Amino acid sequence: xxxxxxxxxxxxxxxxxxxxxxxxxxxxxxxxxxxxxxxxxxxxxxxxxxxxxxxxxxxxxxxxxxxxxxxxxxxxxxxxxxxxxxxxxxxxxxxxxxxxxxxxxxxxxxxxxxxxxxxxxxxxxxxxxxxxxxxxxxxxxxxxxxxxxxxxxxxxxxxxxxxxxxxxxxxxxxxxxxxxxxxxxxxxxxxxxxxxxxxxxxxxxxxxxxxxxxxxxxxxxxxxxxxxxxxxxxxxxxxxxxx
Amino acid sequence: xxxxxxxxxxxxxxxxxxxxxxxxxxxxxxxxxxxxxxxxxxxxxxxxxxxxxxxxxxxxxxxxxxxxxxxxxxxxxxxxxxxxxxxxxxxxxxxxxxxxxxxxxxxxxxxxxxxxxxxxxxxxxxxxxxxxxxxxxxxxxxxxxxxxxxxxxxxxxxxxxxxxxxxxxxxxxxxxxxxxxxxxxxxxxxxxxxxxxxxxxxxxxxxxxxxxxxxxxxxxxxxxxxxxxxxxxxxxxxxxxxx
Amino acid sequence: xxxxxxxxxxxxxxxxxxxxxxxxxxxxxxxxxxxxxxxxxxxxxxxxxxxxxxxxxxxxxxxxxxxxxxxxxxxxxxxxxxxxxxxxxxxxxxxxxxxxxxxxxxxxxxxxxxxxxxxxxxxxxxxxxxxxxxxxxxxxxxxxxxxxxxxxxxxxxxxxxxxxxxxxxxxxxxxxxxxxxxxxxxxxxxxxxxxxxxxxxxxxxxxxxxxxxxxxxxxxxxxxxxxxxxxxxxxxxxxxxxx
Numbered sequence: 001x002x003x004x005x006x007x008x009x010x011x012x013x014x015x016x017x018x019x020x021x022x023x024x025x026x027x028x029x030x031x032x033x034x035x036x037x038x039x040x041x042x043x044x045x046x047x048x049x050x051x052x053x054x055x056x057x058x059x060x061x062x063x064x065x066x067x068x069x070x071x072x073x074x075x076x077x078x079x080x081x082x083x084x085x086x087x088x089x090x091x092x093x094x095x096x097x098x099x100x101x102x103x104x105x106x107x108x109x110x111x112x113x114x115x116x117x118x119x120x121x122x123x124x125x126x127x128x129x130x131x132x133x134x135x136x137x138x139x140x141x142x143x144x145x146x147x148x149x150x151x152x153x154x155x156x157x158x159x160x161x162x163x164x165x166x167x168x169x170x171x172x173x174x175x176x177x178x179x180x181x182x183x184x185x186x187x188x189x190x191x192x193x194x195x196x197x198x199x200x201x202x203x204x205x206x207x208x209x210x211x212x213x214x215x216x217x218x219x220x221x222x223x224x225x226x227x228x229x230x231x232x233x234x235x236x237x238x239x240x241x242x243x
Numbered sequence: 244x245x246x247x248x249x250x251x252x253x254x255x256x257x258x259x260x261x262x263x264x265x266x267x268x269x270x271x272x273x274x275x276x277x278x279x280x281x282x283x284x285x286x287x288x289x290x291x292x293x294x295x296x297x298x299x300x301x302x303x304x305x306x307x308x309x310x311x312x313x314x315x316x317x318x319x320x321x322x323x324x325x326x327x328x329x330x331x332x333x334x335x336x337x338x339x340x341x342x343x344x345x346x347x348x349x350x351x352x353x354x355x356x357x358x359x360x361x362x363x364x365x366x367x368x369x370x371x372x373x374x375x376x377x378x379x380x381x382x383x384x385x386x387x388x389x390x391x392x393x394x395x396x397x398x399x400x401x402x403x404x405x406x407x408x409x410x411x412x413x414x415x416x417x418x419x420x421x422x423x424x425x426x427x428x429x430x431x432x433x434x435x436x437x438x439x440x441x442x443x444x445x446x447x448x449x450x451x452x453x454x455x456x457x458x459x460x461x462x463x464x465x466x467x468x469x470x471x472x473x474x475x476x477x478x479x480x481x482x483x484x485x486x
Numbered sequence: 487x488x489x490x491x492x493x494x495x496x497x498x499x500x501x502x503x504x505x506x507x508x509x510x511x512x513x514x515x516x517x518x519x520x521x522x523x524x525x526x527x528x529x530x531x532x533x534x535x536x537x538x539x540x541x542x543x544x545x546x547x548x549x550x551x552x553x554x555x556x557x558x559x560x561x562x563x564x565x566x567x568x569x570x571x572x573x574x575x576x577x578x579x580x581x582x583x584x585x586x587x588x589x590x591x592x593x594x595x596x597x598x599x600x601x602x603x604x605x606x607x608x609x610x611x612x613x614x615x616x617x618x619x620x621x622x623x624x625x626x627x628x629x630x631x632x633x634x635x636x637x638x639x640x641x642x643x644x645x646x647x648x649x650x651x652x653x654x655x656x657x658x659x660x661x662x663x664x665x666x667x668x669x670x671x672x673x674x675x676x677x678x679x680x681x682x683x684x685x686x687x688x689x690x691x692x693x694x695x696x697x698x699x700x701x702x703x704x705x706x707x708x709x710x711x712x713x714x715x716x717x718x719x720x721x722x723x724x725x726x727x728x729x
Binding site: 016020 | 523652685
């Protein structure tokens with residue numbers, strides 16, 4: 001399974017070009033669109049979101065992960081193998097949270113370059129062929145160089161910020177819920193938000209935080225947009241306050 | 244074929260998690276995204292929209308249908324077999340229009356619960372595995388209980404409301420066009436809208452109603468957004484007036 | 487590979503109906519969504535965009551291309567074979583730029599009509615079955631009539647207009663970059679936009695033009711929306727000025 005995590009836009013002209021490239025190199029690959037609306041240019045938010053999401057996919061999955069504002073510069077292209085899953089993308093921090101949290105990992109710099117390499121679309125020209133080779137079981141040994149670690153490293157720690165706002169208006173944070181006591185109150189600007197277990201537990205229009213389905217602390221509201229209610233946007237700081 | 248009809252958002256983080264689950268349980272399944280922008284929390288509108296859309300899919304299709312504002316409460320999870328198609332989803336009315344109109348139907352309550360059941364994402368944790376089992380031909384006999392009928396029943400009648408607005412601005416109603424004479428005028432608030440057969444039959448910017456491609460009465464406009472022109476939004480009442 | 491290029495909307499109810507039809511006629515087809523947000527009703531912009539995009543897909547690809555404001559009138563339905571790729575769609579100009587630029591081409595009028603032909607959705611009822619037959623290697627010889635050329639012809643020339651704005655706010659033109667010297671300045675209204683090779687080469691918030699990943703002249707801005715910065719929208723004229 002090849003899983004796409006990008007900021008290419010879900011309804012734009014880029015994803016299909018990546019898929020055509022994947023299918024030419026790995027015709028029987030199953031390709032799943034995980035997210036193409038990763039926050040534009042926001043590498044750190046994307047790194048924490050992908051770290052939480054990858055847990056839902058089986059061992060052997062190959063992730064093509066591209067949020068790459070510095071495409072066309074000298075940032076490296078890398079392959080990461082972490083806990084039996086594969087990741088292909090830029091060495092700009094995007095894969096570094098997964099790497100730092102992995103029990104087992106190996107990292108390779110991609111030295112191969114395609115004959116036609118556009119300056120703006122390495123997702124199609126460089127990362128897609130490499131991901132397709134790995135997906136069909138042919139690791140490109142001669143085209144990579146093993147390295148001890150990534151160059152850009154954000155570390156394993158949680159990120160106490162809003163990292164994503166979904167289409168319901170739920171605001172996901174980079175905090176893993178396992179580390180936050182249910183008695184805690186979440187502070188976002190002027191707002192103090194208490195815990196609830198499910199949406200139906202609070203009154204309509206009220207905000208709460210809960211452990212979402214990928215294990216993160218999420219600000220939500222029953223039948224309403226928490227982001228609108230709380231004025232939450234990507235990058236806003238949140239604080240955990242003990243009661 | 245597994246067909247997804249949800250309000251999970253077409254460009255959000257939820258659909259891929261459902262697909263990963265489906266593919267783990269039914270690796271060769273063909274999965275088709277019917278709609279992920281079903282009106283949020285609007286069970287009745289979704290029920291009528293799905294009832295019209297399902298007619299275009301072949302016998303044997305398995306629909307995973309989730310518009311589920313009360314996820315995490317005690318509402319039942321069900322399997323419906325209606326006229327040789329399968330439906331898996333919450334017992335909250337969403338499948339009840341299809342059930343009420345079917346010539347032949349059977350209904351089962353899902354008693355199985357997965358080991359890891361999130362409180363907010365039964366689409367992934369509960370409905371997806373069940374849909375995948377059915378798609379690969381293994382009805383989960385030991386994990387269900389046949390019941391005489393759904394608990395929440397909206398009945399077979401048409402819904403004289405706007406149930407969906409498409410990206411062109413066309414406003415679909417819950418009225419089946421076969422029951423509405425071409426001479427009728429459709430009333431929406433102050434507006435009176437006449438019939439036309441095709442878009443090119445009316446002048447640019449004029450609104451009309453017609454039988455759309457899934458058999459429903461639809462308010463449209465030539466080269467313009469009928470919803471903007473008429474101020475139509477989901478839930479607005481429409482009336483059929485004889486001339 | 488069947489490739490979809492339409493204005494049906496990426497998150498609307500139409501694409502899945504087309505796919506269900508394709509899969510019923512060609513169960514093992516690989517279907518790729520190239521673009522479903524082609525500019526609504528804008529046949530000329532769509533023709534130039536598709537002409538640039540098709541180059542990324544392999545020989546043998548079958549394109550289902552539908553931007554069809556006159557659906558339900560007497561415009562023809564056609565099959566175009568151009569440089570070893572197949573195209574199925576309306577004869578309204580949408581395929582004519584590809585046709586005019588092709589080294590080798592054949593054109594057929596589709597005379598077959600399905601039993602159930604809706605007046606508004608030929609993409610599903612007429613074009614999808616034909617595309618599926620071609621994709622599975624069964625050219626519908628008895629249902630077509632070879633013709634010398636398309637009826638509506640826009641010619642092979644570039645289009646000096648904005649033809650598409652992507653989700654980053656980059657504004658694509660219908661100018662092929664191979665014909666524009668890097669020293670040229672691009673004029674759009676009051677604005678004069680210089681060339682740069684990659685995004686990271688200009689300061690944040692500055693607009694530039696560059697050869698994009700499909701060979702077109704594109705107006706972009708580093709870390710910002712060029713469309714917002716320049717007030718660019720589809721249909722706006724651009725001029726190439728020599729320095």
